[in-house]
Amino acid sequence: MQRFWWVNHSPTADREVAGGYLWSPRAERGGGRSPFYDNMRRAGPGDLILSYVRKRVRHLGRVADFAFAAPSPDPKEPRPGWQLPVTWAALEPPISPQTIIAELGPLLPKRYAPINPMTGLGRQKAYLCELSAAAAAVVLDRARWEAARLDGPGEAFPRAAAWVDDRLEAAVAADPGLDATQKQALVTARRGQGIFRENVRALEPACRVTGVANPWLLIASHIKPWRDCDSAAERLDGANGLMLTPDVDLLFDRGFLSFADDGTALVSPRLDAVDLGRMGLGDLTSRARRPFRSRQAAYLAWHRRWVFLT
Structure with missing residues (x-):
């Protein structure tokens, strides 16, 4: 069954969209579990993801494969985490949740909502959140995207894992x-x-x-x-x-x-x-x-x- 997700990732979005993935730590810095990071393992091939960046939903992603364990792409932050292969397509125009919050707000989950259901602003630490199909439709019905771009090439996991391994192999060589x-x-x-x-x-x-x-x-x-x-x-x-x-x-x-x-x-x-x-x-x-x-x-x-x- 296809699921729908919302990701709040303004600090890392440009890198992740360009690289065709999402990355999150496995746990909070203190070691505690996060339902938002656990969702990385719940997402599966064919699921759709709304990318919220700088107060706008700017991209739609299709999950290309299951998440796999991988270190952070940022060498300055060598934390263990999850990497989820995603094929991205830009939404035109980008959608401001604030302009549709009257319709979207009541459809958001009561617990673990990605944005404030009253203001439409993103919530801190709410990284990857599940949405209902109805909530996702409120956003997607107001935008256009190239469906063909979401198909992407096959063999998502081998390519994504090789990219991570190549980076680590270069570190070994150096x-x-x-x-x-x-x-x-x-x-x-x-x-x-x-x-x-x-x-x-x-x-x-x-x-x-x-x-x-x-x-x-x-x-x-x-x-x-x-x-x-x-x-x-x-x-x-x-x-x-x-x-x-x-x-x-x-x-x-x-x-x-x-x-x-x-x-x-x-x-x-x-x-x-x-x-x-x-x-x-x-x-x-x-x-x-x-x-x-x-x-x-x-x-x-x-x-x-x-x-x-x-």
């Missing part, structure tokens, strides 16, 4: 604290090669789902993604990886599949069971299981919390 050998090991680890692959194969010689053991048919996949690792050691740690066949790697990397500590496969409710069956994986949760080591379990807990789509 790190004066690493020698050439260390830099090479970290760069190849990003692609599941080199020392990282050897370390993973020492612990996981075969795909846990399919049982395939031929190394030519397996991908060394990070459990805690390369882009989210806190240190070089995590990026090279064999316990932070699984050897997976390409189809299983895709599901795991994208958050449609995870594992419990006892080895039970966990399937995301956002994955169509029919599609899973067509892949020959319809019996995932009933397959034989093998418990993970404690070091692996720590990374899997991270994957279930920050990657797995619930």
Whole structure:
């Protein structure tokens, strides 16, 4: 079911619209949860987003893929967060909520409204808020936009994740604290090669789902993604990886599949069971299981919390 959202992002809007995404921290600075940041994980492909910037709704966005864990695009603020791929189109003319608040106000959510229902002005800390279809229509009926621009190219997640990884790889290459050998090991680890692959194969010689053991048919996949690792050691740690066949790697990397500590496969409710069956994986949760080591379990807990789509 398509959802509708409103984002208040004046300080970062130009960068995010140009880059085709939204980014938010995972939590408040004190560590507390924010329903507005949690909404980044609730948004899904095909949802529509109204972009509120400088007292106007200036763009309409279509969510291109699910949000994924990613550090802040601002190197001055290296906080962990969520990045949501979005295709944007300008609204002409930009809409002032203040001019339509009499009609829009009563349709706003009673809790977590993005703007003041009386004045039409944006609310601080109300980052991403869900709207009803009726509320979104009040705004969209007053503007024009190029629908074709919202289609955008496919493969949103691979492109967005590669953009983040490229930026971090450049930082690794420029790190004066690493020698050439260390830099090479970290760069190849990003692609599941080199020392990282050897370390993973020492612990996981075969795909846990399919049982395939031929190394030519397996991908060394990070459990805690390369882009989210806190240190070089995590990026090279064999316990932070699984050897997976390409189809299983895709599901795991994208958050449609995870594992419990006892080895039970966990399937995301956002994955169509029919599609899973067509892949020959319809019996995932009933397959034989093998418990993970404690070091692996720590990374899997991270994957279930920050990657797995619930």
